[in-house]
Amino acid sequence: MAGEAELTPTSYIQHHLKNLTTPVGDGGGFWTIHVDTLVTSVLMGLFMVFMFWLATRKATPGVPGKWQAFVEICLEFVDRQARDTYHGTSKLVTPIAITLFFWILLMNLLKMVPADFIAKPLELAGVHYWKPVPTADVNATLGMSISVFFLMLFFALRSKGLGGFTHEFLTAPFGKWMMPFNLILNIVEWLSKPISLAMRLFGNMFGGEIVFLLIWVLGGASLIGMLGGAVFGLGWMIFHLLVIPLQAFIFMMLSIVYLSLSEDSH
Template identity: 80%
Template sequence: MAGEAETPTSYIQHHLQNLVYSEDGGVRGSTATDGFWSINLDTILTSVTMGLIVTFLFWIATRKATAGVPGKWQAFVEILLEFVDRQARDTYHGSSKLVTPIAITLFFWILLMNMLKFIPADFFAVPLGWLGVNYWKPVPTADVNATLGLSISVFFLMLFFALRSKGLGGFTKEFLTAPFGKWMMPFNLILNIVEWVSKPISLAMRLFGNMFGGEIVFLLIWVLGGAGLLGLLGGTVFGLGWMIFHILVIPLQAFIFMMLSIVYLSLAEDAH
């Protein structure tokens, strides 16, 4: 983009490109022709960083935890954890003790990744540009690879819960005979494959669609803010309104992903 006049379209397209380690060993902006083995470095580095931050924040709360009157941060973390634990217990009807840790991990990790949307893209792009990094998509959940990675993990957990509850024989029998009986085995097989595959896909696309769409609107607002004084005032008003709206959207999307994951884990154990 050096030497070219940047237009609103090119500005938005530039900020929607990932920093990719391509199959040929080069590091560049993402394109539609990226191969399967290309790696979105910004998504991986940012998501891992957010996971470490979540772990660190919880570690701070537990490091000075007291059985008596808790400190402010400990009390806040306990309220959040009790909220997630209550939702998990009310939704999941099995006996596994893994569900609450899974719910906590999903909710708080996705929440922190989503919250990066509150930071304007240029706050990342400009300093990184000084270091020679010209592409960086700051919100991992605006990358379908990240949301698919999360949902595929939930899919394998569903398989684990189903096999642990029913055994391989029981799971196979149910997969082939439910819901229409053994004489409709081909139709049962097709229906169950569609059901199992659609769950992780819908999980991933719902989160990705909301975060990616919101990212585009934010970028449009930043572009509007650069169009003179009137544009700056309009961008400020619209940006504030959209940010207030996302104060609800960002935790809601993390909550929906968490709750649907628990529902799917519970259904995986239920007999049809």
């Protein structure tokens, strides 16, 4: 493989945006596992569980420790947002909101680690491609949004029953005499929710990653260029300190809104 010094700016960016993949069986294309996305997502999920476990391991009802207090504040914030948004009675909503927000937040935070800090050690280990931010992979964001879609179906069927859900799907919003139009409209509405949910998160994270790489390669190898790249990179990093939690919050809130709407009668 050519060294980084021999790569052009375009090939450098393409190299860092390429996933480590493995085909399933003899197939390819759709039947391809993005190993880096899968491994990093699982590691961030386990890290989230571990950090919460640290907060509860020595939890005290009186004066909490600093980490316990911080975790409690974060959990209370998410719980309050979920309760204010969801109008049903399910006890699953707050755990769903907590999982989505903190898992996506941790995956997004990997964007703060410079790409070469991860790529270079992996190259020494023989791994030449590793896309570090799972949410910059549309497969990950679609996977989460499809999970939300099935939760929407579950909440709707639990609230209305199969008969009530089917009747509403065919008769709302124009009445039974407009059944074909109702069917088309409701299919588009239900499918557009997970797709827009996935694309919004993916677009922001993928676009931000490209800008980080562009700032780095446009700085060039000169001292002035490197200093300029560092200044602009720092500014973009500070901006992304707002974008990263905001995108996690938006994904969580829209998911809860969709779950609430799936139980509402039309």
